[in-house]
Amino acid sequence: MTEISREHPRYESLITREKIVEGVRIGITSKQGLVAQGRGEAFDYLIGERTTESAAFAERAAVAHMLLATKLIISVNGNTAALVPENLVALADVTGATLEVNLFHRSDARIHKIAEHLKSRGAGKVLGCKGDKRLDLSHDRAIVDEEGIFNADVVLVPLEDGDRCQKLVEMGKTVISIDLNPLSRTSLSSTVSIIDNVTRALQNMTQFAKDMKHDSRQSLRDVIVSYDNNKVISDALYAIQERLKLQAGERGIQWI
Numbered sequence: 026m027t028e029i030s031r032e033h034p035r036y037e038s039l040i041t042r043e044k045i046v047e048g049v050r051i052g053i054t055s056k057q058g059l060v061a062q063g064r065g066e067a068f069d070y071l072i073g074e075r076t077t078e079s080a081a082f083a084e085r086a087a088v089a090h091m092l093l094a095t096k097l098i099i100s101v102n103g104n105t106a107a108l109v110p111e112n113l114v115a116l117a118d119v120t121g122a123t124l125e126v127n128l129f130h131r132s133d134a135r136i137h138k139i140a141e142h143l144k145s146r147g148a149g150k151v152l153g154c155k156g157d158k159r160l161d162l163s164h165d166r167a168i169v170d171e172e173g174i175f176n177a178d179v180v181l182v183p184l185e186d187g188d189r190c191q192k193l194v195e196m197g198k199t200v201i202s203i204d205l206n207p208l209s210r211t212s213l214s215s216t217v218s219i220i221d222n223v224t225r226a227l228q229n230m231t232q233f234a235k236d237m238k239h240d241s242r243q244s245l246r247d248v249i250v251s252y253d254n255n256k257v258i259s260d261a262l263y264a265i266q267e268r269l270k271l272q273a274g275e276r277g278i279q280w281i
């Protein structure tokens with residue numbers, strides 16, 4: 026990987042970029058994944074490259090759902106495998122989730138490579154290789170494992186396609202997404218929409234899960250009942266607007 030100085034003002038963002046490029050180089054991330062990362066970076070810039078209070082609220086609600094789940098799956102694609110493999114494993118460990126590899130640009134070789142990559146970072150069982158069930162969708166993200174996503178009641182889908190997210194919700198599942206675009210179909214259709222960078226979100230969620238793990242089921246339910254997903258999306262749009270105003274003001278541009 027290219028050497029990047031810690032003093033660089035965009036250090037975190039550049040490191041993330043390098044990890045995705047490395048993911049493509051070793052064959053776990055698709056080239057299209059590079060473009061998706063670019064879109065994410067643009068939204069992260071607009072949000073201010075920080076976890077907003079509202080995103081933290083969504084992360085806590087997501088963890089409450091995860092800790093109450095009967096069958097919990099974390100869906101892994103090529104981008105998350107390259108960016109945050111250790112964080113996926115840590116969150117799965119603390120919440121009792123199973124990881125399932127699920128790819129838009131699917132090939133058996135890439136699925137196995139990602140599963141091995143996760144295992145080398147400490148993952149136990151990794152699903153996704155069987156692909157013995159199909160959701161009612163025209164692309165390959167439809168292919169899932171019966172013992173995994175197909176039968177799960179709660180699914181965490183970091184960086185999901187909008188149409189699969191809608192399909193999982195239609196199937197009656199609780200769907201938690203992580204997507205920096207508050208207006209993507211994914212964010213608009215999820216049960217809990219975490220509008221944060223996957224690199225920050227998974228770390229926060231792991232800490233929340235450690236903190237909340239011994240809470241009573243009733244207090245976890247209370248977190249869920251007090252959660253309003255529409256408000257979280259609206260707060261993200263407001264945060265973007267306020268950040269743009271601030272940035273414009275600092276550069277002498279009048280906000281009309």
Ligand code: ATP
Pocket residue numbers: 061062063064065066068184185186187188203204205206208209210211212221222223224
């Ligand atoms: P949808 O199908 O939900 O309308 P889309 O077509 O915009 O979404 P894709 O191109 O499938 O989305 O996936 C990219 C999405 O992932 C974008 O919304 C982008 O903001 C988001 N994204 C990319 N990288 C990250 C990241 N590191 N953290 C969080 N979100 C990210």
